[in-house]
Amino acid sequence: xxxxxxxxxxxxxxxxxxxxxxxxxxxxxxxxxxxxxxxxxxxxxxxxxxxxxxxxxxxxxxxxxxxxxxxxxxxxxxxxxxxxxxxxxxxxxxxxxxxxxxxxxxxxxxxxxxxxxxxxxxxxxxxxxxxxxxxxxxxxxxxxxxxxxxxxxxxxxxxxxxxxxxxxxxxxxxxxxxxxxxxxxxxxxxxxxxxxxxxxxxxxxxxxxxxxxxxxxxxxxxxxxxxxxxxxxxxxxxxxxxxxxxxxxxxxxxxxxxxxxxxxxxxxxxxxxxxxxxxxxxxxxxxxxxxxxxxxxxxxxxxxxx
Amino acid sequence: xxxxxxxxxxxxxxxxxxxxxxxxxxxxxxxxxxxxxxxxxxxxxxxxxxxxxxxxxxxxxxxxxxxxxxxxxxxxxxxxxxxxxxxxxxxxxxxxxxxxxxxxxxxxxxxxxxxxxxxxxxxxxxxxxxxxxxxxxxxxxxxxxxxxxxxxxxxxxxxxxxxxxxxxxxxxxxxxxxxxxxxxxxxxxxxxxxxxxxxxxxxxxxxxxxxxxxxxxxxxxxxxxxxxxxxxxxxxxxxxxxxxxxxxxxxxxxxxxxxxxxxxxxxxxxxxxxxxxxxxxxxxxxxxxxxxxxxxxxxxxxxxxx
Numbered sequence: 125x126x127x128x129x130x131x132x133x134x135x136x137x138x139x140x141x142x143x144x145x146x147x148x149x150x151x152x153x154x155x156x157x158x159x160x161x162x163x164x165x166x167x168x169x170x171x172x173x174x175x176x177x178x179x180x181x182x183x184x185x186x187x188x189x190x191x192x193x194x195x196x197x198x199x200x201x202x203x204x205x206x207x208x209x210x211x212x213x214x215x216x217x218x219x220x221x222x223x224x225x226x227x228x229x230x231x232x233x234x235x236x237x238x239x240x241x242x243x244x245x246x247x248x249x250x251x252x253x254x255x256x257x258x259x260x261x262x263x264x265x266x267x268x269x270x271x272x273x274x275x276x277x278x279x280x281x282x283x284x285x286x287x288x289x290x291x292x293x294x295x296x297x298x299x300x301x302x303x304x305x306x307x308x309x310x311x312x313x314x315x316x317x318x319x320x321x322x323x324x325x326x327x328x329x330x331x332x333x334x335x336x337x338x339x340x341x342x343x344x345x346x347x348x349x350x351x352x353x354x355x356x357x358x359x360x361x362x363x364x365x366x367x368x369x370x371x372x373x374x375x376x377x378x379x380x381x382x383x384x385x386x387x388x389x390x391x392x393x394x395x396x397x398x399x400x401x402x403x404x405x406x407x408x409x410x411x412x413x414x415x416x417x418x419x420x421x422x423x424x425x426x427x428x429x430x
Numbered sequence: 431x432x433x434x435x436x437x438x439x440x441x442x443x444x445x446x447x448x449x450x451x452x453x454x455x456x457x458x459x460x461x462x463x464x465x466x467x468x469x470x471x472x473x474x475x476x477x478x479x480x481x482x483x484x485x486x487x488x489x490x491x492x493x494x495x496x497x498x499x500x501x502x503x504x505x506x507x508x509x510x511x512x513x514x515x516x517x518x519x520x521x522x523x524x525x526x527x528x529x530x531x532x533x534x535x536x537x538x539x540x541x542x543x544x545x546x547x548x549x550x551x552x553x554x555x556x557x558x559x560x561x562x563x564x565x566x567x568x569x570x571x572x573x574x575x576x577x578x579x580x581x582x583x584x585x586x587x588x589x590x591x592x593x594x595x596x597x598x599x600x601x602x603x604x605x606x607x608x609x610x611x612x613x614x615x616x617x618x619x620x621x622x623x624x625x626x627x628x629x630x631x632x633x634x635x636x637x638x639x640x641x642x643x644x645x646x647x648x649x650x651x652x653x654x655x656x657x658x659x660x661x662x663x664x665x666x667x668x669x670x671x672x673x674x675x676x677x678x679x680x681x682x683x684x685x686x687x688x689x690x691x692x693x694x695x696x697x698x699x700x701x702x703x704x705x706x707x708x709x710x711x712x713x714x715x716x717x718x719x720x721x722x723x724x725x726x727x728x729x730x731x732x733x734x735x736x
Contacts, residue, residue, distance in 0.1 A: 216664045217664065222528075244663045245635075245663065246633055246634065247529055247632045248529050248553055249555060250630070254630075254631040324560075325549065325556045325557060325559065326553045326554045326560075327551065328551040328552065328553050333639055333640075333641075334642070334663050335642060335663075335669060336640070339666070354549060354550045358522045359522070360640065360669040363673075367673035367677055368677060371674060371678040372677040
C-alpha cells in the first residue's frame with residue numbers, strides 16, 4: 125500500500141512539437157510537475173482526494189499549454205466551449221458541466237454541483253447562468269486566446285457549416301485530468317477539456333460524462349480519460365475499467381490494459397487514461413504516440429510525454 | 431429463443447391518477463398498445479431493432495400522456511427542454527441530444543446523429559440549430575402545452591430562482607423508452623424525456639447519457655431506464671446491467687433485479703428499466719409504485735401500470 129498518491133494527464137495524441145525541442149518539453153514537464161506537487165501537497169496535508177484532484181485540474185486549466193480552461197481550442201464558431209466533471213469514489217457523488225463559455229475554471233463549477241446540489245450535470249446557456257449566479261470567475265475572450273490554438277483552428281476551418289467530421293483533427297487530443305487516493309483510502313477523479321478544435325453543434329465529448337471519461341468508486345479505482353471522445357462514450361470506458369475489476373476480478377493494470385490496448389484498439393479509437401486504486405497502484409496506458417502524464421507518491425515521482 | 435421482441439415504458443413512479451379510473455387507465459394502455467403494435471409490426475416486417483425502437487419512441491413522444499415530446503413537462507422557466515438517445519447493439523453506434531426545444535421528435539435527431547455523423551452527443555442552442563438545418567419538424571409552444579403538466583409546474587414553482595432540489599417532484603418520473611431484438615438477433619435501445627418538472631440550469635438527466643439511461647450491446651442486452659436521473663447517472667445503471675451479464679455471468683433477470691432492487695435501492699434511488707437480450711428474454715423491474723410498460727413477441731403481449 126502506497127497512499128496517498130496522485131496521477132495527472134494533459135492529453136494524449138500525436139506530440140505536435142519536436143520532442144528534441146528541449147525548451148518546450150521543459151515547459152510541459154514543468155507544468156505537469158507543478159500540478160503534481162500542488163495536488164500531492166494537499167494529500168499529504170490531509171485534504172481529501174476530491175479536493176486534491178480538483179486543485180490539480182485547476183492548475184492545468186490555468187496553464188495555456190493544455191486544451192482546458194485557458195488553453196482551450198476554438199470551436200467552429202471561433203469560441204471556447206468547455207466541459208468538466210468530478211466524481212468522489214467514497215460517496216459516488218458527482219458533478220459535471222458541458223458547454224461553458226468564459227468560465228475560468230470549469231472543474232470548480234462541476235465540484236460546486238457535487239458539493240451543493242442534488243444535480244449531477246448541467247449544460248449550455250443555463251449552466252453559464254448558474255456559474256454567474258454562483259459568482260464563479262469569468263474571463264474575457266482574450267484570456268482564452270492562444271496563437272497555437274488559433275492556428276490549429278484556421279487550418280481546419282472549412283467553408284461548410286455542416287462540417288461534422290473531426291477526423292481532420294488527427295490525433296491531437298487535449299483534455300486534462302487527475303486521479304488520486306487520499307490517506308483514508310478514498311479515491312476521486314476529475315477531467316476538464318476544451319473539446320475538439322473546430323467542433324460544431326454543441327458537441328459533448330466523454331470528459332463530462334460520468335462513466336465515459338470520468339469515474340471513481342472506492343470499491344475499484346478512479347479514472348480520467350483523454351482521446352477521441354465518441355469512442356470513449358460508446359465504450360463507457362471509465363466505468364468499464366471499474367466493472368472489469370469489480371465483476372471480472374482484474375487488477376487495475378489488467379483492467380486498464382484490456383480497455384485501452386484491446387477493447388478501444390479494436391474499435392479503432394485513440395486515446396488513453398490514468399487510473400489509481402485505493403491501494404495507491406497507478407496505471408496510465410495509451411495507444412497514441414504520447415500522453416502528457418505524471419504521478420507522485422511518497423517514494424516515486426515522474427512526468428513523461430512519450 | 432423468442433425473437434423478434436419489443437418492450438416499451440412510459441415512465442415509472444407514483445401513479446398520479448386513481449387506478450380505478452378505468453377511462454384514463456384505458457387511454458394509457460391504448461397508447462402503450464399502439465406503440466407496441468407499431469414497433470413489433472416493423473420487426474415482423476424485417477426492419478432492424480434500431481428502426482423499430484425509434485418508431486415506438488416516436489409514437490410515445492407524439493402522445494401527450496407521457497413526459498416526452500408533446501407531453502413534456504415545464505422547466506422552471508416555463509419551457510420544454512427535451513433529451514433523447516438511441517444505441518445500436520450490433521455496432522455500438524449511438525446518438526444523443528440534450529436540451530432541445532420545439533423539436534417534435536427528439537429521438538429522430540438522436541437517430542440522425544447515429545446514422546449520419548461521427549458525433550455521439552450534442553446539446554443546447556447549437557443542437558437546436560442542427561435540428562433546424564437538418565429540417566426536423568418543429569412545433570410551437572401550444573403543441574407542447576398540456577393542462578396537467580402546467581398544473582404540476584404551478585404547484586412546484588417557487589419564488590427562488592436558485593431552487594435546485596427536485597425532490598418536491600416526488601416520484602412522478604416521466605420518460606419513455608423502447609428496447610427490441612430483431613429477427614437477426616440485433617438489439618437496440620432508445621429513450622426520450624422532457625426531464626423533471628421545474629428543472630433548472632440546463633439540467634441533463636440520465637436519458638441521453640449512453641451507459642446511464644440508455645445502452646445496447648449484442649453481447650448482452652439493450653436497456654432503457656426511467657427514474658430519478660441523478661442516481662442512474664451515478665450508478666451508470668444501463669451499462670452496469672450489461673457488465674453484470676458480460677463479466678459476472680448473470681442472466682438478464684438476475685442483472686436487472688440486482689441493479690434495480692439491490693444497488694439502486696441501496697442508493698435510495700427510485701425508478702425502473704426495461705431490457706431485452708438477443709434471445710428475446712425481457713425484464714422490466716422497478717422499485718416505484720408503478721411503471722407504464724408493455725412487451726410483445728410472437729406468443730405474448732401485455733401492457734401494465736402497477
